[in-house]
């Protein structure tokens with residue numbers, strides 16, 4: 001190998017032959033060495049009369065070749081990005097999954113103190129007909145005792161506080177006796193067990209999260225109150241979720 | 243790996259082939275004649291065992307794939323049909339399910355071997371890091387495989403583990419839905435996990451190739467941790483280590499067979515014979531045994547994001563290990579203090595495994611927190627300091643010297659070498 005290719009000399013040890021890229025990189029580098037002629041001859045051998053290999057000037061101004069190099073790189077990056085996106089996006093929930101958007105549930109048979117669990121978007125939704133005692137217990141909790149102060153209610157603005165009224169709030173109206181929540185622990189997604197735990201609400205057996213009678217997290221690793229989906233009372237006995 | 247071969251083969255067909263594609267000489271150089279330190283003990287046979295188990299998983303997996311249906315309504319039943327109706331289906335499934343466990347037994351021994359003998363130190367850092375990548379791919383593969391039978395543990399394991407990503411601020415929720423292909427674990431999830439479970443072992447095979455390539459540049463480490471200095475220190479891989487590996491493989495397979503035939507469900511969880519029910523979480527979710535220590539770390543931290551970070555960090559830290567260990571001496575045989583901390587770490591990992599299998603309450607949580615703290619302390623504080631303060635024992639001049647001297651420490655009988663190792667390792671050494 002010629003002396004002029006010295007910086008790339010190490011490449012030989014890795015089994016790469018000093019191909020056109022060595023010559024090209026050299027063309028971009030600042031150092032001009034006496035062996036440049038040899039390098040040119042070397043580059044000519046690869047690029048022949050295309051004469052791009054040493055289109056640089058000695059003043060190191062950006063050249064047409066630099067421009068082509070960067071422009072090609074940029075277009076390639078955009079192209080690859082655009083080509084990859086469909087391969088990523090295909091994994092997102094598809095049209096049929098999105099279409100399962102809302103369900104209607106008849107709640108007339110749920111007595112006070114009973115719950116019903118229905119499936120909505122592949123997830124359990126708890127519909128609980130709360131007792132007076134449960135409502136009173138939840139209302140008595142001072143806001144400062146709540147690890148998560150937000151209502152997490154899709155029917156209300158995001159910043160609303162986690163009062164009991166805000167938790168039992170449907171689209172447009174609050175009905176304290178009905179609590180409707182997504183039955184998915186906000187820790188890692190298990191289904192909490194009803195009427196249990198230290199706060200008489202729900203207890204998640206997976207890693208020990210305790211929720212109160214308004215489904216608010218009180219103790220354990222779960223970061224948020226149980227989420228409340230969009231729902232509205234179509235009539236006194238019919239509720240639409242989603 | 244390329245270029246003209248220096249071998250001269252008598253057989254003209256072989257010569258014809260080899261001069262066009264030097265595959266025969268490459269095999270001779272890298273497998274048969276490969277100069278290998280003559281003092282390797284039985285802990286060095288696990289690389290071969292691992293390669294064999296990758297093969298076993300691929301072959302049995304391919305057979306299962308011929309009978310399995312990846313649909314939420316049929317997956318559970320198709321596995322039961324494999325067990326009851328398909329000729330030898332029970333054998334294939336038990337080999338595959340227990341094969342995964344034995345794969346992990348082997349890989350953990352292999353990793354602790356590396357920790358004990360300092361095999362991660364220069365010039366083997368990249369070899370070590372590729373190994374950690376292999377561990378991660380293995381974990382992903384086994385996790386997705388466990389989802390396929392679509393039992394209760396499959397479903398809830400998948401739910402809990404995919405939900406780990408929801409801990410990421412802002413993008414967490416979209417990422418989880420992207421993984422699921424829905425708003426909960428469901429049919430799209432099962433389908434993609436099946437496709438990936440089929441693919442990843444082949445990716446694994448490619449990474450194993452890189453691992454072995456990176457091994458064959460510096461060559462094997464050895465129980466003394468002293469580099470090979472002359473031909474006297476090595477023996478050709480074949481027949482010395484082919485035979486040794488073979489014996490180890492047979493012993494390992496006997497234990498494996500004992501499980502496949504007599505305790506096929508011992509390492510699994512009975513709840514996975516209950517079909518998945520998205521409305522009911524089993525009272526006590528546990529992952530497969532090989533994930534238990536990591537699960538304990540996850541639950542030790544009382545914060546969702548913190549727990550997830552700690553769990554990933556417990557493996558991620560292994561990538562930094564070559565730079566965290568500041569000692570110039572490789573082998574624990576010559577590091578009296580490190581050797582003790584090594585065994586403490588082993589106990590801590592077993593302890594974490596036990597805690598991961600227990601409910602997350604009361605004393606168990608506190609114990610997991612202590613052991614988790616110690617785990618990180620070992621890598622982040624103890625190892626860097628030990629290198630500075632530990633008084634190491636004098637190293638032997640060479641591998642041969644340590645093999646030939648009976649009194650001094652080092653050599654294959656020392657430290658973790660174990661009695662089986664010492665006895666059987668003696669033959670090649672004397673001849674070498």
Ligand code: HEM
Pocket residue numbers: 296299300301302303304305306307310321335338339342345380383384385387388389390391439440442443444446510
């Ligand atoms: C790194 C290698 C592999 C590991 C660690 C692994 C692990 C697992 C595990 C833990 C299970 C669940 C076993 C059970 O409890 O039933 C499983 C199931 C399955 N695996 Fe694999 N596997 C590997 C390679 C493969 C390959 C290469 C294929 C296909 C070519 C495959 C196809 C299957 C199928 C169809 C099932 C579902 C049937 C069943 O659950 O028994 N696996 N795998």
Ligand code: FES
Pocket residue numbers: 185186187188189190204205206207208209220221222
């Ligand atoms: S999933 Fe409920 S506490 Fe972890």
